[in-house]
Amino acid sequence: MQDNQVQLLHKTLSEGLVTPYFQPIFDLRTGEVFGHEALSRGPIRTPLFAPDVLFPLAESENKLHELEILCRSKALSRFVELDLNGKLFLNVSASLLSSPHHQRGMTLSILRNLGLDEKKIVIELSEQHPYDRDGLSHNSVNHYREMGFQVAIDDLGAGYSGLRLWSELQPDIVKIDKHFIQGIDQDDVKQEFVRSIIAIGQRLKCTLIAEGIETRQELDQVIELGIPYGQGYFLGRPTPSPSDTTHLYLAKQARKKEQFDSNHGETVWTLCKPSPSVKFDSPLRDVAKLFSQHHDLFVVPVLDNGQPIGVIRRHALHELFSTPYGRALYEHKAATNLLSEDTIIVESSVSLASVSTMLTEQEADTLNNEIIIVKGGQYIGTGHLRDLLKRITELKIQNATYSNPLTLLPGNVPIHKEVNRRLTNLDNFHVAYFDLNDFKPFNDYFGYAKGDEVIQLLGNIIREETHPESNFIGHIGGDDFVVIFADDNWHEQCEAILTSFDQRVRTFYDADTLLAGGVWSPNRHGETVFHPILSLSIGVVNPDPAKCNSHHYVAELAAQAKKAAKKQGGNSVYLLTPHYTQASLTQTSSAQASLTQSSLTQTS
Numbered sequence: 001m002q003d004n005q006v007q008l009l010h011k012t013l014s015e016g017l018v019t020p021y022f023q024p025i026f027d028l029r030t031g032e033v034f035g036h037e038a039l040s041r042g043p044i045r046t047p048l049f050a051p052d053v054l055f056p057l058a059e060s061e062n063k064l065h066e067l068e069i070l071c072r073s074k075a076l077s078r079f080v081e082l083d084l085n086g087k088l089f090l091n092v093s094a095s096l097l098s099s100p101h102h103q104r105g106m107t108l109s110i111l112r113n114l115g116l117d118e119k120k121i122v123i124e125l126s127e128q129h130p131y132d133r134d135g136l137s138h139n140s141v142n143h144y145r146e147m148g149f150q151v152a153i154d155d156l157g158a159g160y161s162g163l164r165l166w167s168e169l170q171p172d173i174v175k176i177d178k179h180f181i182q183g184i185d186q187d188d189v190k191q192e193f194v195r196s197i198i199a200i201g202q203r204l205k206c207t208l209i210a211e212g213i214e215t216r217q218e219l220d221q222v223i224e225l226g227i228p229y230g231q232g233y234f235l236g237r238p239t240p241s242p243s244d245t246t247h248l249y250l251a252k253q254a255r256k257k258e259q260f261d262s263n264h265g266e267t268v269w270t271l272c273k274p275s276p277s278v279k280f281d282s283p284l285r286d287v288a289k290l291f292s293q294h295h296d297l298f299v300v301p302v303l304d305n306g307q308p309i310g311v312i313r314r315h316a317l318h319e320l321f322s323t324p325y326g327r328a329l330y331e332h333k334a335a336t337n338l339l340s341e342d343t344i345i346v347e348s349s350v351s352l353a354s355v356s357t358m359l360t361e362q363e364a365d366t367l368n369n370e371i372i373i374v375k376g377g378q379y380i381g382t383g384h385l386r387d388l389l390k391r392i393t394e395l396k397i398q399n400a401t402y403s404n405p406l407t408l409l410p411g412n413v414p415i416h417k418e419v420n421r422r423l424t425n426l427d428n429f430h431v432a433y434f435d436l437n438d439f440k441p442f443n444d445y446f447g448y449a450k451g452d453e454v455i456q457l458l459g460n461i462i463r464e465e466t467h468p469e470s471n472f473i474g475h476i477g478g479d480d481f482v483v484i485f486a487d488d489n490w491h492e493q494c495e496a497i498l499t500s501f502d503q504r505v506r507t508f509y510d511a512d513t514l515l516a517g518g519v520w521s522p523n524r525h526g527e528t529v530f531h532p533i534l535s536l537s538i539g540v541v542n543p544d545p546a547k548c549n550s551h552h553y554v555a556e557l558a559a560q561a562k563k564a565a566k567k568q569g570g571n572s573v574y575l576l577t578p579h580y581t582q583a584s585l586t587q588t589s590s591a592q593a594s595l596t597q598s599s600l601t602q603t604s
Helices: 002-015 051-060 064-082 094-098 106-114 136-146 162-169 188-203 216-225 248-263 284-293 314-322 326-330 352-360 385-402 412-424 439-446 448-465 490-508 511-516 551-568 582-586 590-601
Strands: 019-027 033-041 087-092 121-126 150-156 173-176 207-210 299-304 307-313 344-347 370-375 378-384 430-437 472-477 480-485 518-522 528-532 535-541 572-576
Touching: 002 051, 002 064, 019 064, 033 051, 033 064, 051 064, 064 087, 064 106, 087 150, 136 150, 150 162, 173 188, 188 207, 188 216, 216 248, 284 299, 284 314, 299 378, 307 314, 307 370, 307 378, 314 326, 344 352, 352 385, 370 385, 378 385, 385 412, 412 472, 412 480, 412 551, 430 439, 430 448, 430 490, 430 551, 439 448, 439 518, 439 528, 448 472, 448 480, 448 490, 480 490, 490 535, 490 572, 511 518, 535 551, 551 572
Parallel strands: 033 087, 087 121, 121 150, 150 173, 173 207, 344 370, 535 572
Antiparallel strands: 019 033, 299 307, 370 378, 430 480, 430 535, 472 480, 518 528
C-alpha cells in the first residue's frame, strides 16, 4: 500500500495532479471578503486527496518542497482565473529557500506572467512547520518582504514558540490558532488569552485573523472581543470554486451595529471639519508650509491613495527643524520620515459613544486630541477631542430632558424621531405598543408607589428580553411602552416579555389576592367589580414606509393594534393588518396630530 502511494505521489508531481481549494477569510466588521487561503488536494478519489496524507508522505519522501512549489503555482493561476477578491494566502515552509527546487524570484516571475500584484499575496509561515536553527525563518521573512509580499504567522499558539516568533519576525498578519477559538464563547480563560493577543496586536499594528470558527456562538464572541478578520467552517468551507460573495450573517450583524450606533447617539460625522493633508511622499517642507499658513493647525494627516496612514504633529516638526541643520537636512525628505501612527482613525458612521470608548482605551502616554475621520476608508476631515466631549455632554442633557423620569427610557420626542428615521430609510420594522390591563384598579387598591414599581418592573423586563443592538425601546408615559423592532424574531421577544411579566408581577400580590386571582375595586363608573391579576397587552403593527408619511400615522396604527390586543384579554400579542386609504395618507392637519398624540399617551 505504501509503495502504491509513493508511485501515486511521483505521478502527482510529474503530471501536476493537484487541485487548489480556497477558504474565504472575511472582514467580520462588514461581511466583505478579505482574502482566501489557498489549500491543496491531491488526485480525487485516491488516498492522496486528503492533505493530511499527501503532505506527510511528500515530506517522508523528501518531496515536500517540490510539492509546495507545484501547489503554489497552481493556486496562483487558479486565483487569477477565478478573479477572486481580496488577498491570497499561501502556506510556505520556512526552509523552502534552502531547497534546490527553489529559484530566487520564482514567485514574483509567476505573478508578472499572470498580471497579479504582489501586494495581494500573503506568505503564511506556520508554527507547525519545523523552524530550523540556521535563521532560515528570518531569511524567509526578509526574502518575501523585499519582493513586496506581506508575511503572516499561521497557527499562533499551536506551539510554544509563538510569542518569540512574533517578536522576532514582526509579521504583518497573525492568525490565532483554532485551539483558542473553539468553544471560546464558553471559556473565560481562552477569552483572556485572546484579549492579550489583541492588545499585543494593537500595539504592534498587526492584523489579526481568528481561525477555526465553527459555530455562530464562537463567531459572536470573536466579534465581541474585537478581532477584525476570521475564517472557519461556519463562515465558509474550502472549495475549488468559491462564490466570493458578502457573508450574509456578518453583513446583517454589521447593519445591526450601524443601527445600534445610530440609535445610541450621533455619529462622528458631526465632528468632521475639512483639514489639509499631504501625500506620503510629499516633502516635509510642504508640511511646514501648511503649519505656517494655518496657525490653529496642530496635525496634518498623511495619505496613501487617499487613505490616512498616520499624522505629522506640529511640535514634532518644530523640534526636528529646530536642531542644528535640521531644516536643511530634512525639509526635502518624505513626510513618512516623521510619521506618527498613534492616532485614532474612524469611519464617519461610528457613534460618538464608540469613539469616546476608543479614546479612553488608549494608553495614557499616547492619548491624543485629534480624530481622523474617513468614509469608506477615504480621508474626509478631522475631529477634536474637545468637540467630542462637548457634544456628548450636550446629548446627555438632551436625552435627560426627553427621557421618562421613572424609567429613564426615551420619551415621545425620541420615539417620534426614530419612527420618522426608519420611514425615511424605507426600513422594514415592527412597532410594538405595550399596555397593562387593569392597571388603574391595581393603583387604587395597592397605592401609586407600588404602581410605579410595576411600571419600572415592566421597563426592566422589556430591556432584558429585547435585543438592544437593532431595536429601540421607549416609554411613552404611565404604563405605556413602545419597542421599535428591526429583528425578524420580534414575536419571540414579545412572548418572552409576556412570560417573564406573568411570573414576576405576582410578587406584588399578597397570598390572599393571589388565591383569589385578583382584587375587588371600583371601576371607572364607581361600581365595585373584580379585577384579575395584572396582565400585559401588546399590539403590533408593521408599517409600510411607502404608505405612511409620518410618525403620526404609525402612532394611530399602533394605538389600533393595542386596542385589539386588549380586547383579547390576558397576556396577549396582536398583529394588526393595516388598511391604508388615500385620505389617511394625506391627512396632515393639526387635528390628526392631536388625535395620534393622545392615542399614544393614554393610560389604562
